[in-house]
Amino acid sequence: MASFQKYTTKQGQLWLFKMDTGINPTTGKRQTTTRRGFKTKKEAQSAAQSLQLEILNGNIVNHNNYTFDQVFNDWFTNHSKTIKASTQKTIKSKFKRHILPRFGKLKIKDITKAYCQKMINDIAESITSVNDIKIQANQVFKYAIKMDILSKNPMEHVSVPRNQKEMVSGDHNEAERNYWRKDEIKKFLMTTERELQFRDHVLFHLLIYTGARKGELLALTWDDINFNDGSIRLAKTLFQNEGSFVFQTPKTKESRRLISLDRNTLQLLKKWRTKQNEGLLASGGNIKHQNVVFTRENGTPMRLAYLNEKLDIIIKKHKLQRITIHGLRHTHASLLFEAGASIKEVQERLGHTDIKMTMNIYTHVTDTLKEQTAEKFQRYIEL
Template sequence: MASFQKYSTKQGQLWLFKMDTGINAQTGKRTSTTRRGFKTKKEAQAAAVKLEQELENGLLINNNNFTYEEVFKQWYSNHCKTIKVSTKKTIESKFKTHILPRFGKLKIKDISKTYCQKMINEIADTIASANDIKIQANQVFKFALKMDIITKNPMEHVSIPKQQSDLLSDETEANERNYWTKEEIKQFLEITKKEISYRDHSLFHLLIYTGARKGELLALTWNDIDFEAATIRLAKTLFHNEGEFIIQTPKTAKSKRLISLDGQTLRLLKQWRIRQKEANMAVINIIVDNNMVFTRDDGNPLRLAYPNEKLNTVIKKHNLHPITIHGLRHTHASLLFEAGASIKEVQERLGHEDIKTTMNIYTHVTDTIREQTATKFQRYLEL
């Protein structure tokens, strides 16, 4: 049986429970555990019931001998029920590739701050997203701390080494820009209009003219486009998992948005809808009823990697400045700023949850804006 108790912290009143966990096979002595940090008594009671079940099933034998991987499995068994399939796949990949190979077989109580810092330094030398890895690895340590498996979190004060890319000169950064200028966009669309399918040209046009994420456009149905109101609703995204296409809601509330379309884009989409209907009618023994805007010839959604592959092919063939699919989204934001849009307008159009994301694009805006700023200053002085 568990006993429950309220206690005071700097954050306010919290609950803990104490429970007899049986006899330690190594010492022959009875053991107990105290688990704290629960906001309500009801939450503590639920955790106590779960612990009793784990004890009955033989899942908890001796907290002191738990490896990091064993604690990870306990944490993830609950956490995975609260997240989307796409997020699960991302988290599982990070643990499998970067975290478990370094921490998995170690007893979690023996992992030190020094070791954690060393591992994060190694990871930072190989990938740019070391902070994401640290955040995920830290979730397991925080869970272990809450469950009284460890008494201190060794990951808590680990710092992320400054990336070499942060120290690059302006000239190097300019050479590695992940966006196109207005002239480069015009050149690219002229090429795609002549050399690739109307479907693919329409897809790239929409990526550039809306700033939408590729998953958002690949999940589009014709019902999402209002030709009368000249708007497009972006409220879902396409995800591919183990051979299955999944349509799911966006990661954040801000990602759900209704944005305006220009006349040229509307005319292009109307023409694509006509061509798509004609192509579907010409296909024998295939019924396309998903109403999706961009599909393969058999009516199935396009692969998420397809736009990337097509973009790279055109860039290499015509020796264009290399950018990624996400770079087209960056390009849309940069050109909006160039056209005079406010930071708030760009944030809402791109669906950024945090305005800092928009500000980061603004600070990397094209050279054209900087030149225009200098010209405006000169003209003002000459008045």
């Protein structure tokens, strides 16, 4: 029989249950388990019934022998039912590359705080997104506590090392600049217009002039563009997994947004729509995804890596400042700040959930904006 109890946390009131799970084969003594974190008593009762069935069927494994890999698989099986396929792929990749090679074969009860700290320190030497790695690993340990596999979380008080370059006074290394200035943008777009097919030129123009993510642009349909109002609706994103394409909703409500378009961009889109319709007529109309704005010649969705490859080719050929596709989004934000847009305006246009993300870009704005700030101060003082 299980007993149920309500308890209070910072997140509110939750439920737990305690249950006798039989004889521990290692100690020969009876053992109990406590499972926590259920939102309702009904949810706790359902979990208790499932556990009772596992005990009756002989499927209960001694928690002391659980490896991190086993707990991860159990956690991910449940967690994956609550997240999108694209998020599942991202999480699995992070665990496969960084976490499971270091933790997977270890018994989870033997993992110490010191080992967790060493693991985070090692990862910090090779990647900048180490805090996200800590967050992901932490979810598995929290799940282990919830399932009464652990009593304490060894990852809880681990600190994330700061990048030493961020703590050194002085100018940022020009080679590390991941955005373009106005003159570099003009040169790049002149090059794409001259050397790439028109579809690709329009895509790069949109990346720069809207600050949209590449997945958002590749998922655009013509009904997302309002030529009368001069606006574009970004409400879905293209996800590619093992050769299949999925048009899915964005991760956050802030990512679903309506932004304005300038006249030049609207004219480019109208011209592209005409060219696309001509290609559709030439094919006899036998093309899938006819309403999608940007597709391959056969009408199928474009590969997400395609734009990265084209950008690299142009940069190498013309010896441009090396930036990433995401750097074009950063470029759009930087130039918006130069043009006088407020932080709130930039946040809404880029679809940032947290204004801190926008502030991070603002702190790395171009030298032109810094010069303008000084000039504004001087003009005000001299009035």
